Amino acid sequence: MNTVFNEDIIFFLDKRVENNSVDLIIADPPYNILKIEWDNFNSEKEYMEFMISWLEKSYQKLKDTGTFYLFNNAYNSAKLIPILERIGFNFIDWITWYKKDGFNGCKNKYVNNQETILFLSKSKKWKFNADSIRVAYLSTDRMKHATKKGILKNGKRWFPNKNGKLCTNVWEFVSERHNNKINGKIIEGIHPTQKPIKMIERMILASSNENDLILDLFSGTGTTSFAAKNLNRNSLGCELNSEYYKYILKRLKGE
Numbered sequence: 001m002n003t004v005f006n007e008d009i010i011f012f013l014d015k016r017v018e019n020n021s022v023d024l025i026i027a028d029p030p031y032n033i034l035k036i037e038w039d040n041f042n043s044e045k046e047y048m049e050f051m052i053s054w055l056e057k058s059y060q061k062l063k064d065t066g067t068f069y070l071f072n073n074a075y076n077s078a079k080l081i082p083i084l085e086r087i088g089f090n091f092i093d094w095i096t097w098y099k100k101d102g103f104n105g106c107k108n109k110y111v112n113n114q115e116t117i118l119f120l121s122k123s124k125k126w127k128f129n130a131d132s133i134r135v136a137y138l139s140t141d142r143m144k145h146a147t148k149k150g151i152l153k154n155g156k157r158w159f160p161n162k163n164g165k166l167c168t169n170v171w172e173f174v175s176e177r178h179n180n181k182i183n184g185k186i187i188e189g190i191h192p193t194q195k196p197i198k199m200i201e202r203m204i205l206a207s208s209n210e211n212d213l214i215l216d217l218f219s220g221t222g223t224t225s226f227a228a229k230n231l232n233r234n235s236l237g238c239e240l241n242s243e244y245y246k247y248i249l250k251r252l253k254g255e
Helices: 009-015 044-061 074-087 140-149 197-207 223-230 242-252
Strands: 003-005 022-027 062-072 090-098 114-121 151-153 156-158 170-172 213-217 234-238
Touching: 003 242, 009 044, 009 234, 022 044, 022 197, 044 062, 044 074, 044 213, 062 074, 062 197, 074 090, 074 114, 140 151, 197 223, 213 223, 223 234, 223 242
Parallel strands: 003 234, 022 062, 022 213, 090 170, 213 234
Antiparallel strands: 062 114, 090 114, 151 156
């Protein structure tokens, strides 16, 4: 418990995790976009077979009330939804992560500035703490006025929640490569696709309670395991790359 294993994901799921024991899975797998060795598959068929192999096992590990956040690009996500439903997953939502980070000056289509997060559950009953992830209202002046006198809606007087509005399925988080600029210059980190910890914390707060068990699959730099520790959750992580694995161990030790 509360560690990361330097293992193949199939071996990890078979040997380290009991069925029906996990409250939340956060997975950031390869996207098959051919930009780095571990993200390179010979064909789309091979990639989808790889995805199915560990998704089927992940489904078995979740409790009936468990949920699953799956990162990918929009193309793969669209292909994966019917596969996930065949496995047994219940589709809840398509979350768009607005990264504020255009990758190129492409002029024959829209510049990519987002990633997809599929939000799924094992059954029709899932855990969700909506009030724990409220976000700030955009119209601060209007809300300040409404706090005192309220706003008339459908014959009733509505007052804003002091903790903000309910979270939508479009999330604005600056990518880590822009978060970590030094003197305005992008500095390449140890991992090319590290996710913002505030975004991972949102998932954990929304879909788990203290002492719940979270699976951190394709751990990368261990952001999910690190966030789980900070939020008093238990975690088990899996990362095949030995350099990333060593980094995660140091990060979890506060080094």
